[in-house]
Amino acid sequence: MKSKSKKPDTLLAHAGRDPARNFGVVNPPVYHASTIIHQTVAELEKAQKNRYGIDQVVYGRYGTPTTFALEQAVAALEGGARAIAFGSGAAACFASILAFVKTGDHVLVTDSVYGPVRGFCNGFLARFGVETTFYNPTIGEGITALIRPNTRVIYLESPGSLTFEMQDTPAIAKLAKTRGIKTVFDNTWAAPLYCKPLALGCDVEVIAGTKYIVGHSDAMMGLVVADEENFLKVREAATLMGNHAAPDDCYLALRGLRTAGVRLRQHRATALELASWLAKRREVGRVLYPALPGDPGHHLWKRDFTGASGLFGFVLKPDTSKRAVDAMLDGMELFGMGFSWGGFESLLVPVYPQHLRTAVVWQEGLTLRVHAGLEDLDDLIADLDAGFKRLNAAA
Ligand SMILES: *Cc1c(COP(=O)(O)O)cnc(C)c1O
Numbered sequence: 065m066k067s068k069s070k071k072p073d074t075l076l077a078h079a080g081r082d083p084a085r086n087f088g089v090v091n092p093p094v095y096h097a098s099t100i101i102h103q104t105v106a107e108l109e110k111a112q113k114n115r116y117g118i119d120q121v122v123y124g125r126y127g128t129p130t131t132f133a134l135e136q137a138v139a140a141l142e143g144g145a146r147a148i149a150f151g152s153g154a155a156a157c158f159a160s161i162l163a164f165v166k167t168g169d170h171v172l173v174t175d176s177v178y179g180p181v182r183g184f185c186n187g188f189l190a191r192f193g194v195e196t197t198f199y200n201p202t203i204g205e206g207i208t209a210l211i212r213p214n215t216r217v218i219y220l221e222s223p224g225s226l227t228f229e230m231q232d233t234p235a236i237a238k239l240a241k242t243r244g245i246k247t248v249f250d251n252t253w254a255a256p257l258y259c260k261p262l263a264l265g266c267d268v269e270v271i272a273g274t275k276y277i278v279g280h281s282d283a284m285m286g287l288v289v290a291d292e293e294n295f296l297k298v299r300e301a302a303t304l305m306g307n308h309a310a311p312d313d314c315y316l317a318l319r320g321l322r323t324a325g326v327r328l329r330q331h332r333a334t335a336l337e338l339a340s341w342l343a344k345r346r347e348v349g350r351v352l353y354p355a356l357p358g359d360p361g362h363h364l365w366k367r368d369f370t371g372a373s374g375l376f377g378f379v380l381k382p383d384t385s386k387r388a389v390d391a392m393l394d395g396m397e398l399f400g401m402g403f404s405w406g407g408f409e410s411l412l413v414p415v416y417p418q419h420l421r422t423a424v425v426w427q428e429g430l431t432l433r434v435h436a437g438l439e440d441l442d443d444l445i446a447d448l449d450a451g452f453k454r455l456n457a458a459a
Pocket residue numbers: 152153154155157178221225250252253272273274275284285286404
């Protein structure tokens with residue numbers, strides 16, 4: 065398919081599949097493989113030269129036609145030349161940094177980064193002599209002051225995990241480009257529809273496909289999208305670390321992708337309603353959702369994004385006790401308490417950004433994170449309303 069000219073919803077339905085090559089079957093089949101039989105010595109030698117298994121089924125770990133179908137679909141959708149599937153979103157994040165650093169290098173990582181990436185930088189990169197500086201996510205062009213001669217990667221995530229600050233991505237990407245620094249952008253919140261980091265100037269896009277692409281709270285999946293040159297670097301890192309995305313999970317991710325457009329529109333509509341409802345509650349100090357007018361990052365969101373997903377946060381009034389919040393959470397009927405998100409079901413969990421911030425202290429009240437699922441809006445509001453009644457009764 066000539067993907068460049070097609071709109072996102074069309075790509076979601078068609079990219080990465082070719083029924084004519086597959087007995088007319090609509091979906092690409094699941095190929096389970098370790099050994100690949102090569103028919104001639106010439107074929108075998110060609111496979112052996114293809115060290116990272118690119119565009120050829122060389123060995124199971126490097127991917128099968130199922131993997132390639134998912135990778136092609138995501139690359140087409142995100143406007144990148146190439147995509148790589150990983151066994152988890154975290155594996156995709158880590159490989160995207162490792163691909164560009166060596167001992168003695170320095171990386172800049174947003175203070176609002178997904179927690180395990182902070183753990184990877186402090187607990188793993190540091191052991192190999194790569195230093196990390198965490199920066200204020202709202203720093204914008206001010207990041208110049210933190211750049212050192214040995215800075216190799218700037219790692220962005222916008223909006224940020226747990227606290228939802230928006231970053232001035234084009235400004236940072238432009239500054240980085242003039243200095244030869246790679247920019248990696250974690251696009252999980254908005255993917256696969258509402259933000260295109262490569263078009264904003266970033267070099268590498270990371271997606272936890274576990275969230276909205278898989279979309280059903282079952283399989284785990286990571287994806288990296290990049291142009292040919294950066295793809296080769298990340299592909300090399302992924303291969304050398306023994307990365308593998310399971311074919312069944314690639315199949316599930318591809319299946320999730322087909323309906324991601326309609327699902328995301330519903331997640332987004334419900335989240336906007338819930339966020340607006342919460343903003344009016346007297347128990348709530350502040351809602352953290354860049355799609356809401358009045359959010360400090362709203363103008364950046366409006367400029368760089370074409371929509372919002374179903375994940376946001378809210379901060380309770382400063383005098384709210386933990387006991388009262390526990391009473392609210394313990395009795396929720398529809399909102400589940402659990403991590404990860406992006407599935408069809410609503411979630412409500414307490415989060416603790418104060419333990420995950422070093423550049424900017426987080427000193428707001430108790431913070432909750434909401435994932436707006438696909439349930440009926442009135443039922444969700446009734447569940448939250450009953451929750452606030454328990455909170456007030458326990459206060
Ligand atoms: C969940 C998440 C990840 C990690 O994805 P897993 O598939 O759970 O490993 C990375 N980045 C962000 C922003 C996430 O929300």
